[in-house]
Amino acid sequence: MYMTQSLHRAARMHPSKPATIYGSRRQDYASLQQRVARLAGGLKSLGVEAGDRVAILSLNSDLYLEYFFAVYWAGGVVNPANIRWSAGEIAYSLADCDTRVLLIDDQFLPMLQELRAQAPCLKHIIHCGDTATPDGLFGYEALIDGNEPIADTMRGGEDLAGIFYTGGTTGFPKGVMLPHRALYANGLTLATEGLDVRSTIGLHAAPMFHLADHAFTNALAMGGGTHVMVPMFQPKLVAEVIEREKINAAVLVPTMVQMLADAPTTAEHDLSSLAFLLYGGSPISEAVIDRALMVMPHVQMMQAYGMTELAPVATVLPACYHTGEGRKLGKLRSAGRPAMIADVRIVDHNGDEVPRGTVGEISVRGPGMMLGYWNKPKEAAEAIRNGWMHTGDGGYMDEEGFVFIADRIKDMIVTGGENVYSVEVENAVAKHPAVMQCAVLGIPDDKWGELVHACVVLRPQATLTLAELQEHCKPLIANYKIPRSIEIMESLPMSGAGKLLKNKLREKHWAGRDRRVG
Numbered sequence: 001m002y003m004t005q006s007l008h009r010a011a012r013m014h015p016s017k018p019a020t021i022y023g024s025r026r027q028d029y030a031s032l033q034q035r036v037a038r039l040a041g042g043l044k045s046l047g048v049e050a051g052d053r054v055a056i057l058s059l060n061s062d063l064y065l066e067y068f069f070a071v072y073w074a075g076g077v078v079n080p081a082n083i084r085w086s087a088g089e090i091a092y093s094l095a096d097c098d099t100r101v102l103l104i105d106d107q108f109l110p111m112l113q114e115l116r117a118q119a120p121c122l123k124h125i126i127h128c129g130d131t132a133t134p135d136g137l138f139g140y141e142a143l144i145d146g147n148e149p150i151a152d153t154m155r156g157g158e159d160l161a162g163i164f165y166t167g168g169t170t171g172f173p174k175g176v177m178l179p180h181r182a183l184y185a186n187g188l189t190l191a192t193e194g195l196d197v198r199s200t201i202g203l204h205a206a207p208m209f210h211l212a213d214h215a216f217t218n219a220l221a222m223g224g225g226t227h228v229m230v231p232m233f234q235p236k237l238v239a240e241v242i243e244r245e246k247i248n249a250a251v252l253v254p255t256m257v258q259m260l261a262d263a264p265t266t267a268e269h270d271l272s273s274l275a276f277l278l279y280g281g282s283p284i285s286e287a288v289i290d291r292a293l294m295v296m297p298h299v300q301m302m303q304a305y306g307m308t309e310l311a312p313v314a315t316v317l318p319a320c321y322h323t324g325e326g327r328k329l330g331k332l333r334s335a336g337r338p339a340m341i342a343d344v345r346i347v348d349h350n351g352d353e354v355p356r357g358t359v360g361e362i363s364v365r366g367p368g369m370m371l372g373y374w375n376k377p378k379e380a381a382e383a384i385r386n387g388w389m390h391t392g393d394g395g396y397m398d399e400e401g402f403v404f405i406a407d408r409i410k411d412m413i414v415t416g417g418e419n420v421y422s423v424e425v426e427n428a429v430a431k432h433p434a435v436m437q438c439a440v441l442g443i444p445d446d447k448w449g450e451l452v453h454a455c456v457v458l459r460p461q462a463t464l465t466l467a468e469l470q471e472h473c474k475p476l477i478a479n480y481k482i483p484r485s486i487e488i489m490e491s492l493p494m495s496g497a498g499k500l501l502k503n504k505l506r507e508k509h510w511a512g513r514d515r516r517v518g
Contacts, residue, residue, distance in 0.1 A: 001156055001157060001180050001181050001184035001185065002072070002154055002155060002156025002157070002180050002184070003068075003069075003072040003156070003161055003180050003183055003184060003218070004036075004069055004072050004073050004152050004154075005156070005184070006187070006218065006221035006222045006224075007029070007032070007033055007036065007069050007221060008033070008152070009222075009224070010029045010221065010224035011029045011030055011032070011033040013224060014029060014224050015028060015029050015030035015033075016028045016029075016030065017029055017224060017226070018226045019031075019032040019226065019227065020032060020062035020065055020226070020227045020228075020229070021062070021226060021227070021228045021229070021245060022061050022062035022063075022228075022229045025062055027062070029224065032065075032066070032069075034149060035066055035144055036066055036069040036070045036073055037070075037073060037149030037150060037152070038144045038145075038147050038148070038149050039066055039067075039070035039073075039140075039143065039144050039147075040070045040071075040073035040074035040149075040150050040152075041074075041147035041148055041149055041150040042070075042138075042143035042144060042146065042147040043070060043071065043074045043076060043101065043143075044074055044147075044150055045143075045147055046101055046123075046124045046138070047100075047123075047124075048071075048074050048075075048076050048100075048101060049075065049076075050075035050076070050153060050155060051075070051076070051077060051159075051160060052075075052076050052077065052100065052101070053076065053077045053078075053079045053097050053098065053099040053100070053101075053163060054067075054071045054074075054076045054077070054078060054079065054099070054101045054102075054103070055078075055079040055080070055081055055093075055094055055099045055101070055102045055103070056078070056079075056080055056081065056102070056103040056104075056128075056209075057081040057083065057090065057102065057103070057104045057105070057108045057111070057115075058083070058103060058104065058105035058107070058108065058128060059083065059105060059107050059231040059232055060204050060205075060207065060208045060229045060230060060231050060232065061105070061128075061229050061231065062227070062229055063103075063105075063128045063140060064204075064208045064229070065208075065217065065227055065229075067103055067128070068214075068217070072155070072161060072180075073150075073152050073153065074150070074153060075153035075155045077160050077161060077162060077163060078161065078162040078163075079093065079094070079097060079099050079162070079163050079164075079165075079175075080162070080164065080208070080209035080214075081093060081094070081165075081209060082165065082207075082209055082478070083107075083108070083207060083209060084207075084418065084478050084479065084480055085478045086475065086476070086477060086478050087111050087114040087115055087118065088114075088118060088475075088476070089173060089477070089478060090111070090115060091114070091115050091117075091118030091119040092118075092119075092172060092173060093165040093173055093175065094115065094119040094121065094122060095118065095119040095120075095121050096165075096172075096173070096175055096374060096375065097163050097175050097374050097375075098121050099119070099121060099122065100121055100122060100123040100124065101122075101123065101124045101125075101126065102115070102122055102124075102125050102126070103125075103126045103127075103128045103140070104125060104126070104127060104128065104129075105127075105128050105129040106129030106130060106131050107129075109127075109129070109134065112125065124138060125137045125138065126138045126139075126140055126143060127139055127140060128140040155180065156180040156181075156184075157179065157180055157181055158179045158180075158181060158371070159179060159180055160177055160178075160179055160371065161178055161179055161180040161182075161183050162177075162178050162183065163175040163176065163177055163178075163374055164176045164178060164209075164211055164214075164308050166307075166308045166309075166419055167412065167419045167420060167421035167424055174373045174374070174376055174379060175373060175374030175375070175376075176308045176309050176370050176373060176374075177370055177371040177372050177373065177374055178311050178370055178371070179371055181367055182310075182311040182367060182368045182369060182370065182371075183214065183215075183218060183311055184218065185311070185341050185366070185367040185368050186211075186215040186218065186310075186311045186312065186313055186341070186368050187215060187217075187218030187219040187221070187222050188219075188222070188340070188341065189215070189219075189313050189316075189339045189340055189341050189342075189368070190215055190216060190218075190219035190278070190304075190313070191219045191222055191223065192340045193302065193316045193318070193339060193340060194276065194300065194302050194316075194318060194319060195216075195219055195249060195276055195278070196223075196249075196276070197219050197220055197222055197223025197224075197225050198223040198224065198225070199223075199225070199248070200220055200223060200225035200226070200248060200249045200276075201225065201226045201228060201245060201246060201247050201248050201249070201273075202216060202220045202225055202226065202227060202228065202247070202248075202249045202250065202251075203228050203229075203230070203238070203241065203242065203245075203247045203249070203250040204216070204217070204227060204228065204229040204230070204251075205230050205232075205233045205238050205250060205251075205252060205256065206233065206251050206252055206253060206256065206417070207232070208229070210417075211308050211311060211312040212251055212253075212278075212280060212304070212312060212417075213251055215311070215312060215313060216249075216251040216278065220249075225249075228241060228245050228247060233252070233256050233259075235259050235260050235263035235265065235266060236263065236265040236266075238250075238256075238260060239260065239263070239265060239266050239268070239269040239271060240269060242269065242271050242273065242274055243269040243270045243271065243273075246273040247273055247274055248273050248274060248275045248276065249274070249275065249276040249277075249278075250274065250276070250277055250278070251277075251278045251279070252277065252278075252279055253279065253280070253416060253417030254279055254280075254284035254288060254417070254449060255416040255417060255447060255448055255449065256417075257277070257279055257284065257288060257289075257292050258284075258288045258291070258292075258447060260292070260295075261288065261291040261292040261294070261295050261296075262291065266295055267295065271295070271296050272298055274296055274298070274299055275298065275299065275300060276299070276300050276302070276319075277292075277296070277299045277300070277301050277302070278301075278302050278303075278304060279301065279302075279303055279304075280303055280304040280305060280306070280417075284303075284449075285446060286332060287446075288446075289301065289322060289332075293322070300319035300322075301319055301322045302316060302317065302318055302319050302322075303316065303317040303335065303336055304316050304317075304336075304339075305317075305335035305336065305403070305405070306339075306364075306368075307389075307391055308370075308419075309369070309370045309383065309389055309391075310342070310364055310366075310368045310369060310370070310389060311368040311369075311370070312368075313339045313341075313342065313368065314335075314338065314339060314342050314344060314362070314364045314368075314391070315335045315336040315337055315338055315339060315342070315344060315403050316336045316337065316339045317331065317332075317334060317335060317336030317337075317402075318336070321334075321336075331402050333404065334398075334402040334403060334404045335395070335402075335403045335404070335405050336402065336403065337400075337401045337402055337403070338364075338401065338403075339366075341366045341367050341368055342364050342365075342366040342368065343364065343365050343366055344362065344363070344364050344397070344403060345363055345388075345397070346358065346359075346360040346361065346362060346363070346395060346396055346397050346403075347360050347361050347363050347388075347390075348360050348361075349361075351363075351385055351386060351388070351390075354396075356396070356397055356398060356399050357396055357397075357398060357399075358396055359394055359395065359396045359406045360394065360395075360396070361390055361391065361392070361393070361394060361395075362391045362393045362394070362395045362403065362405070363388040363389060363390050363391065364388065364389045364391060365387050365388045365389060369384070369389050370384075370389070372384070392412065393405055394406045412442075413440075413441070413442030413450050413452055414442070414449055414450055415442065415445075415448045415449060415450050415451060415452060415480055416448045416449065416480060417449075418480050420442075420452060420480065420481045422439075422440040422441060422442075422502075423440075424477060424481060425440040425452055425454070425473075425477060425481050425482075425483065426438055426439065426440045428472075428473045428476040428477045428481075429454055429456065429469065429472075429473065429483065431472070431476070432464065432468075432469060432472045433459075433462075434458050434459055434462035434463065434464040434468075435456055435457075435458065435459070435462075435464065436457045436458060436459045436462075437456070437457040437491075437492055438454055438455065438456045438457070439454075439455045439492055439500055439502060439505055440452060440453065440454050440455070440483065441453055441455070441502055441505055441506055441509075443485070443506075443509040443510075444509060444510060444513060451484040451485060452480075452481060452482065452483045452484055452485075453483060453484070453485045453486075453487065453509070454469065454483035454485070454486045454487070455486075455487045455489055455492060455505055456469075456486060456487065456488055456489065457488075457489055457490065457491060457492060458488060464486070464488070465486075466483070466485065466486045469483060469486055470482050470483065492505070493505065
């Protein structure tokens with residue numbers, strides 16, 4: 001398995017078929033392959049060798065897809081930056097894996113000076129925006145025009161293909177190392193679980209740095225589907241593009257599903273072409289599913305559960321369980337059954353499988369599993385034990401193999417499809433001079449799945465408002481990680497051994513809810 005395999009196949013089988021659509025820009029698979037080979041030549045001219053990391057900090061576009069293929073073609077390793085992170089967090093992800101080449105679009109140019117200061121490893125910056133290329137940067141189109149196409153290096157299998165950074169339990173992001181095998185296998189997963197890749201016109205509205213969209217990207221490419229990109233999710237724009245381009249498949253996080261279903265402008269557009277909608281990344285309520293199916297009654301909705309370390313799919317809940325008849329089977333609140341490429345079991349603290357219906361930790365193995373964490377062998381050894389990836393999520397499996405997620409073992413919050421590790425936020429909150437102790441947890445929210453909530457014990461005579469805390473956190477962490485609510489407490493609940501009892505803090509917020517994570 002190698003990540004350029006699908007591009008070679010599509011260019012041979014249907015060279016004139018539309019490959020990418022972005023605004024008024026359209027290109028077929030033959031021209032996409034040529035541009036990729038030339039861009040790979042441009043990367044080689046900048047010194048990119050096998051295994052070297054090449055990052056991108058950009059909104060969605062057709063150039064994002066070219067970046068993925070070109071880096072693989074040149075033998076490099078992709079490092080897609082999280083566009084929602086602060087400059088400091090992005091710089092850490094660049095410096096941590098010694099990234100020397102960065103592609104950056106117009107949106108993030110104002111951040112470049114700070115990135116360079118905090119990530120001195122950066123040697124070459126490629127401007128992939130629509131405005132004039134600033135002095136000292138390489139122009140994206142000039143790099144393509146100025147270099148001859150090179151032969152594909154054909155790296156594949158266990159070769160490292162990408163480093164995808166996710167929140168870290170130590171307060172720093174972890175670089176998840178995914179080989180060609182893992183990324184390609186996840187494309188196959190979607191292609192075998194209900195997505196008709198051969199006739200798909202797929203919409204990239206979820207961020208393309210995210211593994212969920214990347215798996216969708218790979219599945220579309222395998223079938224020679226058409227990739228349609230919008231810069232970012234906006235309900236009106238998404239509805240307009242679905243109608244104009246006859247989109248028939250998309251990947252959205254539940255928050256996006258809700259926003260699209262509830263936007264008054266959605267009803268102004270014909271969405272009848274949309275036949276397949278994959279969602280995942282955070283909890284979704286049955287009410288949101290109902291509203292989505294009211295405005296898009298023809299859509300088949302499918303849920304996927306997983307994590308970055310699995311590239312990312314572990315289980316799938318097919319469309320049939322979202323229908324009226326299907327719901328009677330009682331599986332809608334599950335995360336589905338193990339995907340075609342995944343083996344899933346529920347284990348106790350010793351790693352032994354527990355009886356069906358018993359809550360334990362969800363563990364997964366299969367070709368989608370990561371190689372490890374970049375420069376963090378200890379954390380990798382803790383996560384992968386005896387060939388199984390321990391997810392940190394608690395759940396149980398029923399007699400028919402459906403996985404029901406009960407709670408989170410690791411202190412991770414999922415808000416709007418983004419992972420937030422509580423320790424990252426706690427480190428930021430604790431730096432406020434008024435804070436003596438703090439604990440951060442996720443509390444339920446109908447729109448975002450979970451909201452970041454801070455429980456704070458103040459220093460004597462100190463005061464603190466939510467607005468003050470949010471302003472303090474802004475330069476330290478990404479906006480979506482900043483607490484959306486605060487609770488001032490006299491003390492935090494502790495065990496006899498002095499361990500913080502977060503379950504006590506969660507109880508009043510989660511009482512009466514039978515599902516906490518998605």
